[in-house]
Amino acid sequence: MTEHVDVIVVGAGLSGIGAGYHLQTRSPKSSYLILEGREAIGGTWDLFRYPGIRSDSDMHTLGYNFRPWTQAKAIADGPSIREYIADTARTYGIDRHIRFGHRVISAAWSTPEACWTVQCETGAGEARRFTCNFLYMCSGYYNYATGHAPDFPGxxxxxxxxxxxxxxxxxxxxxxxxxxxxxxxxxxxxxxxxxxxxxxxxxxxxxxxxxxxxxxxxxxxxxxxxxxxxxxxxxxxxxxxxxxxxxxxxxxxxxxxxxxxxxxxxxxxxxxxxxxxxxxxxxxxxxxxxxxxxxxxxxxxxxxxxxxxxxxxxxxxxxxxxxxxxxxxxxxxxxxxxxxATGLQMQLLSGVPFTVDGKLVELSRTLNYKGMMYSDVPNLASCFGYTNASWTLKADLTSMYVCRLLEAMRRRGMRQCTPRIGAEVIEEEPFLSFTSGYVERALESLPKQGKRKPWKLHQNYALDVMALRFGSLDDSMEFSNPEHVRAKVAA
Incomplete structure (x- = not known):
């Protein structure tokens, strides 16, 4: 059987639980599921269990904008952060929307149906299929299955x-x-x-x-x-x-x-x-x-x-x-x-293969739109935090922007939103201007960014607040695939 919801969120970590809250409060008519490949809430903060694990930024910015961090320590240990995430999920009923042990293995977009078909594999090895109108990847930026491990001689x-x-x-x-x-x-x-x-x-x-x-x-x-x-x-x-x-x-x-x-x-x-x-x-x-x-x-x-x-x-x-x-x-x-402690193996969008109307999406040939979407890929967003500030600052803004898109499509009677470059020539830059080893090792597989907005990553929270919370939804964004087309197909 295929189960359908309006939005599928992939990942039940810090970003995914935040996404659930924003969907419930800012797009309340949207049904949603959170698919989590592991058996627990927390993402990074559940996976990593090494001694002393803690935040590398303060919890007043790494915490959610809607859920105050109330502990005395601003630089918090991993178990405290994990409990903060899990307690947030319980408090707002987000945990009821999570399917644990569901690892996404592929996603295919159909323009006529205006939906994604998401194939999953459960921990028991069973195949499951879901469909959704919008797919939101909150699965982090590195490979959970393997870290970067150089081959040391001897x-x-x-x-x-x-x-x-x-x-x-x-x-x-x-x-x-x-x-x-x-x-x-x-x-x-x-x-x-x-x-x-x-x-x-x-x-x-x-x-x-x-x-x-x-x-x-x-x-x-x-x-x-x-x-x-x-x-x-x-x-x-x-x-x-x-x-x-x-x-x-x-x-x-x-x-x-x-x-x-x-x-x-x-x-x-x-x-x-x-x-x-x-x-x-x-x-x-x-x-x-x-x-x-x-x-x-x-x-x-x-x-x-x-x-x-x-x-x-x-x-x-x-x-x-x-x-x-x-x-x-x-x-x-x-x-x-x-x-x-030689680092992570960067992996955008969990390494999931995406197809649009049967054609494989090559992320390295796309331009990143507003730090969250990809040129010519409809109804897909991903959460990627700041490199120079706390991850959750950008995660909250991204989730709020996704909700704005969902509500705009609903008001306009459209089923599809797609970032389009059009006929413009946009000079490209690397996805991240960062020299860390995990970034440089992965640059060839990552999308590019442009030299001007909305294709440029600000890495600036104040600018992003203005652009993502209050800025135009129509800058290089194509709204299409009207609702009446679905009505005719159904008829």
């Missing part, structure tokens, strides 16, 4: 255990052991201080440094406001305060990158002291925000280094040995456990 010779943070084994006991964490990104700077609490020593082995910034885990201003004001008012003020501060600092780093670089490195020096080799271990070769800054709450990484329970090595790997790792400079690092 890895078979290592006598200890090698683990990837994306698939953290529950039985791993590292207490009293020597640990090497390979990497210098958000995962590595989270793992190192947490594992250093019980390991005999943890070494963060990086090929090159990353910008690392300390920030208090608690937002005292937010906690003060929550004592003085109604919950939603306090949350809204804190949210905009953090958004505006982030936008200001991002703009300043882009305007004066050398000055920003000096300040960021000076802040690390203040933490580790004048005798620490900041130039080798904490001075990146790129400008701030060419890659995402790494946040460490309450200076926990720096405290672990100062305490001697953790250290940083900068160099390239020659080979794994039976007892650790040998670097190209000849230095060896002893290890009982090696954690390969």
């Amino acid at each position: 890895s078979d010779d290592f006598r200890g255990r090698i683990v990837h943070p994306q698939f953290w084994p529950e039985d791993l006991d590292y207490a009293g052991k020597k640990v090497v964490v390979i990497g210098s990104g958000a995962t590595a700077v989270t793992l190192v201080p947490e594992m250093a609490r019980t390991a005999s020593h943890v070494t963060m082995l990086q090929r090159s440094p990353t910008y690392v910034v300390s920030r208090p885990a608690e937002d005292r201003f937010a906690n003060f406001l929550r004592r003085k004001l109604p919950e939603k008012a306090a949350y809204g003020i804190t949210r905009w305060k953090n958004v505006l501060l982030q936008m200001f600092f991002f703009r300043m780093t882009r305007k004066r990158p050398e000055k920003a670089k000096e300040r960021l490195i000076a802040m690390v020096r203040e933490q580790l002291g004048p005798d620490y080799d900041i130039a080798t271990h904490f001075t990146p070769r790129y400008n701030p925000w060419d890659q995402r800054l790494c946040l460490v709450p309450d200076a926990d990484l720096f405290d672990a280094i100062k305490a001697g329970s953790a250290s940083v090595e900068t160099g390239t790997i020659d080979t794994f040995t039976d007892g650790g790792i040998r670097l190209n400079n000849g230095k060896t690092i002893d290890a009982d456990v090696i954690v390969s």
Whole structure:
């Protein structure tokens, strides 16, 4: 049997649960289902279970715009975020719309029927089919089934255990052991201080440094406001305060990158002291925000280094040995456990093949529209957050825009909305102007963006608020396939 709803949301993580709320409140006539390939709510925050997992931005902006974050810690741990998402789903009845264990394997659009046919596979291996008028992909940006794992020479010779943070084994006991964490990104700077609490020593082995910034885990201003004001008012003020501060600092780093670089490195020096080799271990070769800054709450990484329970090595790997790792400079690092925090494997739209009237959609040949849709692909949107701010800021705006489209089609009696380039020649740019490894490895498979709106990604929340909440729905958007055509076909 084929089940039909107006909207199918793919993914029951942070974005998908938010999408359910916005559909219920902003497009209440639209029936919807959330298809989740796994057996639990939470997405990233349910998948990742490595020690110390936490947000890398504050929860007043990573939280939903409709659901205040009320805990004292603004930099929250993974289990708290997972419970926040699950509790949101329960509170608003969104959980009743979720089909767990339904992995989407293909989606096909039919213009005459003005609908998507979505093929799924259940955890039991059964095939299921759904149809919908609008398909909204909220499945994140990376491959859940596999992480990025370089083929390190000599890895078979290592006598200890090698683990990837994306698939953290529950039985791993590292207490009293020597640990090497390979990497210098958000995962590595989270793992190192947490594992250093019980390991005999943890070494963060990086090929090159990353910008690392300390920030208090608690937002005292937010906690003060929550004592003085109604919950939603306090949350809204804190949210905009953090958004505006982030936008200001991002703009300043882009305007004066050398000055920003000096300040960021000076802040690390203040933490580790004048005798620490900041130039080798904490001075990146790129400008701030060419890659995402790494946040460490309450200076926990720096405290672990100062305490001697953790250290940083900068160099390239020659080979794994039976007892650790040998670097190209000849230095060896002893290890009982090696954690390969080497990054994600980027995968847009869950790797699902899409066809439009029988023709396969090649995403790399499309232009991204307003950061959420794709040229010449009808009734399909995807959620992709900011690279320079909290993911959910853009996720909320994207869901609200999708609801605007649904309501516009309903008012106009149209069944289809399609971003069209038309006869214009639009100069193309990469999908993301980011030099992180996971982005550069995937660029050839990603869509492009244009050099002007609505094909240009702003990476600016204030501009997106104006464009997505209040801007025109008709800029390069074709509304077509009127309702009366369906009536004639039915007759």
